[in-house]
Amino acid sequence: MLTEISDIEKAGIRIKDRLFISPRCNIIMPYHKLLDKLYEEAKGPGKIGTTGRGIGPVYADKVSYNGIRIADLLDSEVFSEKLQTQLRVKNKILKALGAKPLSQSQIERDFAKYRTRIKPFVSETFSILNDAYDKKKNILMEGAQGVFLDNDFGTYPYVTASNVISGSASSGAGIAPAKVRSVIGVTKAYTTRVGAGPFPTELTNKLGDKLQTGGLEFGATTGRKRRCGWLDLELIRFAAKINGFTEICITKLDVLDNFPKIKICTHYRLNGRRIKYEDCDLKTLEKAKPVYKTYKGWMKSIKDAKNFRDLPKEAQIYLRDIEKMVGVEITYVSTGVKRNEIIKI
Structure with missing residues (x-):
């Protein structure tokens, strides 16, 4: 620090x-x-x-x-x-x-x-934050790690030591839960993980390498290569529920620009039946089989897109299906590495 x-x-x-x-x-x-x-x-x-x-x-x-x-x-x-x-x-x-x-x-x-x-x-930050709230100032809080590193609701023991879901903002910052107006869920257009632990949609082939290289996927703390895989909506749905997402931001959509086919995991199955993330212990999650829906890729750069209509039709379909299957509106999409390469929908 x-x-x-x-x-x-x-x-x-x-x-x-x-x-x-x-x-x-x-x-x-x-x-x-x-x-x-x-x-x-x-x-x-x-x-x-x-x-x-x-x-x-x-x-x-x-x-x-x-x-x-x-x-x-x-x-x-x-x-x-x-x-x-x-x-x-x-x-x-x-x-x-x-x-x-x-x-x-x-x-x-x-x-x-x-x-x-x-x-x-x-x-004393308690007074600073609550005084700001009383004066109707905007307060932005950022989660320290991803949802599935949460000590209670993540893929234990492959987690961090603290609670990182949105409810923890109240205990961590000293702001009453009722004062939180919106919770923005942020997810990449694909899934990544650093270190060991279950990863149902992991790609351990050239496609995974392509995501890792294109997304410059290295751990922010350790510099280790991130494991990469297709977007996992079973996880996103759980994250949306437990955090109370009011909207979603999709990042790194541009990393998928050169994929002729793109997949989304819609749910898991094991032993012939559908299973949910919240019903899985570690052993079950390691055995879970992702069920995929395949999409046609857009095969062109989206970095110059300024609004949703500028995106290729295939990219629009991809995003709208995520919204439908998660049940939360997507309000932001990043189309490149620069600060201004982001679309507000």
């Missing part, structure tokens, strides 16, 4: 009084990253493909009352006391897993620098 702040400031963008960090935020400590990697290595063939950034361990500490928060960092005495307590436990675990223990004095020196740098941005 401090690197991002520096990069933005170097670009000449003022962020003072524009960036606010909640004092309630839990801090990813050096031992969290180490433990994340050590836990993953210890699982052997049962690895889940963690990013190794310490997310799981910091959330584990949060819910087990062992977290160190931004508010603690700002008080050097409190920070030192809490760090001492945690290192009593964490260094024993690190040693048991074959790693060297961490030095409290070194961590305190490092975090003293962070304290100085971050302090100007720390502010």
